[in-house]
Amino acid sequence: MKKGRIIRSLAGYYDILTDQGQVERTRARGAFRQGKEKPLVGDFVDYESEQGEGLIWAIEPRENELVRPAVANVDLAIIVTSVRQPDFSQNLLDRQLVALEAAGVRPVLYFSKLDLLSERERAAFAPIFEDYERIGYQVIQSTGAVQAIFKTVLKDQVAVVMGQTGAGKSTLLNALDPALALTTNEVSQALSRGKHTTRQVSLLALAAYQALIADTPGFSSYEVFDFPATELGLYFPEFRAHLGECQFRSCQHLNEPGCAIKEAVALGTISQARYNSYQLFYQVIQGRRPVYEKGGKKRRS
Numbered sequence: 001m002k003k004g005r006i007i008r009s010l011a012g013y014y015d016i017l018t019d020q021g022q023v024e025r026t027r028a029r030g031a032f033r034q035g036k037e038k039p040l041v042g043d044f045v046d047y048e049s050e051q052g053e054g055l056i057w058a059i060e061p062r063e064n065e066l067v068r069p070a071v072a073n074v075d076l077a078i079i080v081t082s083v084r085q086p087d088f089s090q091n092l093l094d095r096q097l098v099a100l101e102a103a104g105v106r107p108v109l110y111f112s113k114l115d116l117l118s119e120r121e122r123a124a125f126a127p128i129f130e131d132y133e134r135i136g137y138q139v140i141q142s143t144g145a146v147q148a149i150f151k152t153v154l155k156d157q158v159a160v161v162m163g164q165t166g167a168g169k170s171t172l173l174n175a176l177d178p179a180l181a182l183t184t185n186e187v188s189q190a191l192s193r194g195k196h197t198t199r200q201v202s203l204l205a206l207a208a209y210q211a212l213i214a215d216t217p218g219f220s221s222y223e224v225f226d227f228p229a230t231e232l233g234l235y236f237p238e239f240r241a242h243l244g245e246c247q248f249r250s251c252q253h254l255n256e257p258g259c260a261i262k263e264a265v266a267l268g269t270i271s272q273a274r275y276n277s278y279q280l281f282y283q284v285i286q287g288r289r290p291v292y293e294k295g296g297k298k299r300r301s
């Protein structure tokens, strides 16, 4: 049995990077194809292969796992958010942040297309960037010294870029290493045809950064909340500092009296926009009805 790491999956085939730096193409054994557990890009696997034909036999336990994009065992995720084309959506950004916090993957925020803004428009974004920095997130702007900053951020890391279709994920990776030569596309075309320029997740070597990084297909909406509403507050890092300070131990920070979170919002130490996201996501999770599957197992829709 050999060991390696899945760096690409396409139409039932998995490309595995070996310790020797070679790539071997395999399939997954039947149990994986039928079962709930599926090999993911980033997985460490045990496999057999001979003359270009191989089978994955076992997946090693994962350190973490993202549903969207589908990757496992990453140290950090770069959320690529455009300020224009497509327009900035704080809702979409916060959804991705919550999903990453829940999965235990460290987020880094990259804002693209700042060059498309006038000076005045750019100034209007400054307080938004500061809010995220105050929470403790690293914020990188496309007009900054992008390569130098990412040299530090990515060193020895396994990372994934995620974000809306056309946000500029592949463009960023090409800027970090032109040798990648990833295909990028005009946003107008991509959005109007509902087309993704990047169609698969693949883990690429950024040699100059001693990093592996996954380019992924973008999305137009992001609906992944795989936990009960009562947990939501845990995935807003700026709330954590106040947990335990509310009058009621079970405070959900909505309408309860003596809520330390709402107090912090009133004082401005927690941003109103982030609190709005919290309220909205709470309703989204609560409004979701459990789906009963055959066998009486309960699953969230």
Ligand SMILES: Nc1nc2c(ncn2[C@@H]2O[C@H](COP(=O)(O)OP(=O)(O)OP(=O)(O)O)[C@@H](O)[C@H]2O)c(=O)[nH]1
Pocket: 080, 112, 113, 114, 115, 116, 142, 163, 164, 165, 166, 167, 168, 169, 170, 171, 172, 183, 184, 185, 186, 187, 190, 195, 196, 197, 198, 199, 216, 217, 218, 219
């Ligand atoms: N002006 C400007 N254009 C950018 C910037 N980043 C990306 N673009 C353009 O935005 C378009 C979409 O970029 P892509 O890199 O293909 O976007 P993507 O996120 O990889 O999109 P998908 O693969 O479809 O998910 C391309 O035309 C890029 O040239 C930027 O910082 N400034």
Ligand SMILES: [Mg+2]
Pocket: 169, 170, 171, 183, 184, 197, 198, 215, 216, 217, 218
């Ligand atoms: Mg792309």
Ligand SMILES: [Zn+2]
Pocket: 246, 251, 252, 253, 254, 256, 258, 259, 260, 261, 262
């Ligand atoms: Zn509270």
